[in-house]
Amino acid sequence: MTSTSTEPAVxxxxxxxxxxxxxxxxxxxxxxxxxxxxxxxxxELTDGSFTAIVGPNGCGKSTLLRALGxxxxxxxxxxxxxxxxxxxxxxxxxxxxxxxxxxSPIAPEGLTVAxxxxxxxxxxxxxxxxxxxxxxxxxxEALEWTDMAGLAERPVDELSGGQRQRAWxxxxxxxxxxxxxLDEPTTYLDLAHQIxxxxxxxxxxxxxxxxxxxxxxxxxxxxxxxQRLVAMKDGVLVASGxxxxxxxxxxxxxVFDLEARIVPDPVAGTPMVVPVRRLR
Amino acid sequence: MTATLERPVSxxxxxxxxxxxxxxxxxxxxxxxxxxxxxVVLVLVSAVSIGRGDFPIAIPDVLRTLVxxxxxxxxxxxxxxxxxxxxxxxLVGLALGVAGALFQTFARNPLASPDTLxxxxxxxxxxxxxxxxxGGSSVGAVLGGFGVPLxxxxxxxxxxxxxxxxxxxAGVDGYRLVLVGIALWSVGSALxxxxxxxxxxxxxxxxxVWITGSLNARTWDQAVPxxxxxxxxxxxxxxxxxxxSVLQFGDDTARGLGLRLAGAQTAVVLLAVALxxxxxxxxxxxxxxxxxVPQVAVRLTGGSRPPLLAxxxxxxxxxxxxxxxxxxxxxEALPVGILTAVIGAPYLxxxxxxxxxxxxx
Numbered sequence: 289m290t291s292t293s294t295e296p297a298v299x300x301x302x303x304x305x306x307x308x309x310x311x312x313x314x315x316x317x318x319x320x321x322x323x324x325x326x327x328x329x330x331x332e333l334t335d336g337s338f339t340a341i342v343g344p345n346g347c348g349k350s351t352l353l354r355a356l357g358x359x360x361x362x363x364x365x366x367x368x369x370x371x372x373x374x375x376x377x378x379x380x381x382x383x384x385x386x387x388x389x390x391x392s393p394i395a396p397e398g399l400t401v402a403x404x405x406x407x408x409x410x411x412x413x414x415x416x417x418x419x420x421x422x423x424x425x426x427x428x429e430a431l432e433w434t435d436m437a438g439l440a441e442r443p444v445d446e447l448s449g450g451q452r453q454r455a456w457x458x459x460x461x462x463x464x465x466x467x468x469x470l471d472e473p474t475t476y477l478d479l480a481h482q483i484x485x486x487x488x489x490x491x492x493x494x495x496x497x498x499x500x501x502x503x504x505x506x507x508x509x510x511x512x513x514x515q516r517l518v519a520m521k522d523g524v525l526v527a528s529g530x531x532x533x534x535x536x537x538x539x540x541x542x543v544f545d546l547e548a549r550i551v552p553d554p555v556a557g558t559p560m561v562v563p564v565r566r567l568r
Numbered sequence: 569m570t571a572t573l574e575r576p577v578s579x580x581x582x583x584x585x586x587x588x589x590x591x592x593x594x595x596x597x598x599x600x601x602x603x604x605x606x607x608v609v610l611v612l613v614s615a616v617s618i619g620r621g622d623f624p625i626a627i628p629d630v631l632r633t634l635v636x637x638x639x640x641x642x643x644x645x646x647x648x649x650x651x652x653x654x655x656x657x658x659l660v661g662l663a664l665g666v667a668g669a670l671f672q673t674f675a676r677n678p679l680a681s682p683d684t685l686x687x688x689x690x691x692x693x694x695x696x697x698x699x700x701x702x703g704g705s706s707v708g709a710v711l712g713g714f715g716v717p718l719x720x721x722x723x724x725x726x727x728x729x730x731x732x733x734x735x736x737x738a739g740v741d742g743y744r745l746v747l748v749g750i751a752l753w754s755v756g757s758a759l760x761x762x763x764x765x766x767x768x769x770x771x772x773x774x775x776x777v778w779i780t781g782s783l784n785a786r787t788w789d790q791a792v793p794x795x796x797x798x799x800x801x802x803x804x805x806x807x808x809x810x811x812x813s814v815l816q817f818g819d820d821t822a823r824g825l826g827l828r829l830a831g832a833q834t835a836v837v838l839l840a841v842a843l844x845x846x847x848x849x850x851x852x853x854x855x856x857x858x859x860x861v862p863q864v865a866v867r868l869t870g871g872s873r874p875p876l877l878a879x880x881x882x883x884x885x886x887x888x889x890x891x892x893x894x895x896x897x898x899x900e901a902l903p904v905g906i907l908t909a910v911i912g913a914p915y916l917x918x919x920x921x922x923x924x925x926x927x928x929x
Binding site for chain 1: 585587590591592593594676807810813814816817818820821823824825826827828866870871872873
């Protein structure tokens with residue numbers, strides 16, 4: 289068990305070494321108006337990887353995810369999707385390769401689960417092809433796969449939080465993208481539903497070969513489900529590597545101002561954070 | 569190539585996929601049925617409206633005349649005297665219904681309409697200025713020279729562009745649009761009041777009738793330009809339907825699904841402004857149609873956003889019916905704009921009370 293290891297977190301990521309780079313941030317600088325949130329950040333997501341981005345509130349992790357999903361245009365540097373500048377790729381083309389699930393997305397009232405999931409096919413449709421046989425098969429399969437088929441005719445706004453998140457993931461699945469970015473998909477869910485959602489995302493990665501990047505608050509869940517953790521503080525990438533490499537007592541003190549013990553998760557063997565007290 | 573009609577295997581009920589070669593479309597039966605029924609109602613109400621008057625004409629005769637099989641005096645009465653008024657009403661209702669559906673979907677807010685966003689009041693400013701100032705100043709003479717409809721059109725378009733420019737901040741946010749619209753509405757109504765207080769009594773009375781929205785004395789001169797404008801704008805609006813069904817999500821989701829957000833937003837707002845301007849310049853600001861009709865339509869068809877075609881047709885029925893009632897059932901011929909509110913509001917309230925759907929989109 290390497291979970292209590294004190295080896296320093298590495299900047300060059302051994303997990304990322306094999307495999308083609310699908311999505312990369314190069315010297316990315318992100319700002320809202322004048323306020324710079326992320327400074328000169330580099331990050332690579334390789335094919336088939338499962339990355340969790342962690343860090344304290346306001347560290348810029350969601351902002352980074354938005355930039356990776358071309359929702360926010362960097363004020364410096366660039367984001368590359370399969371080696372091509374994402375800002376100069378037609379958004380529809382991007383939408384066929386890269387799916388994203390924003391933090392607490394809004395579904396219009398009265399929209400049924402089936403309609404929501406069907407909307408995932410938008411980038412594949414055109415004026416002439418509004419509902420092909422492919423669309424139908426993929427949507428039916430996405431509903432089955434996320435266990436939402438039984439709720440297909442229910443309005444999304446009447447679902448519980450956990451079901452609603454499943455519906456959105458089902459839509460992302462129907463979009464049929466290789467890459468999937470999720471911004472805090474477990475927010476507002478109780479623990480059982482957090483596990484449920486992360487299991488689903490884990491299966492998307494393991495069974496469907498999706499390349500996944502997810503912003504997560506819960507370090508223990510991040511360590512359990514992701515292959516690779518990326519830790520951020522004040523808009524800077526502080527550490528990147530396997531959960532065991534990143535989740536160290538030093539890093540928690542440095543990044544989260546938290547004194548904590550790291551013990552092996554008795555179930556998964558991954559590092560588990562036991563908080564002691566807040567520093568400073 | 570054969571067309572296939574099939575019921576989706578696992579899924580959405582009440583709809584059928586139609587495929588012809590590589591082309592395909594998903595039909596929702598209620599989205600087809602509601603416009604069809606509304607169209608029948610529209611034809612009947614229009615025929616009744618044309619038939620009523622000092623010289624009553626039976627509905628079959630009206631319909632026969634409209635398709636070109638009429639005789640001498642009936643031809644003149646139907647085609648020259650009465651049809652233009654009804655057709656202007658019909659087209660105005662259509663334009664306002666579609667514009668309301670566009671605004672409400674875009675703003676994700678059922679309160680968004682050309683009335684609340686200040687566009688109709690902008691038209692009123694233009695029209696009232698033309699009516700009131702035409703006698704006096706040189707500015708007024710120029711405005712008066714344009715004629716009231718053109719002045720109203722300009723007022724609506726200028727307000728629409730102002731609304732868009734002021735609400736624009738790296739894209740248009742629905743709430744911001746509504747807030748800017750309310751501000752413009754206040755400025756516009758203050759201007760109208762100011763113009764009216766300074767006006768001659770006779771001018772003020774004429775302006776007042778215009779502000780309420782009226783179909784009195786409409787001829788082919790108003791009907792033809794309006795029909796041409798709608799022949800361009802309505803198909804464009806219907807073509808925007810695919811974008812609207814994604815635009816109604818949050819901005820992030822819409823972009824994630826590959827929508828060019830800024831372009832789509834610009835197109836939708838400008839289309840809605842143009843439709844409103846065309847309608848208002850022809851008949852004055854007939855209020856409440858654009859606000860209430862999309863909400864009625866979405867409750868009839870179901871689904872998550874006001875359907876464009878059904879909204880347009882229901883708007884047409886509402887305006888033509890309101891005009892019919894004001895002309896025939898009431899002792900004094902009131903401007904139609906008063907009655908659209910009187911008919912529309914209770915119907916919406918009834919739907920709200922009956923349905924479990926909340927008042928949001």
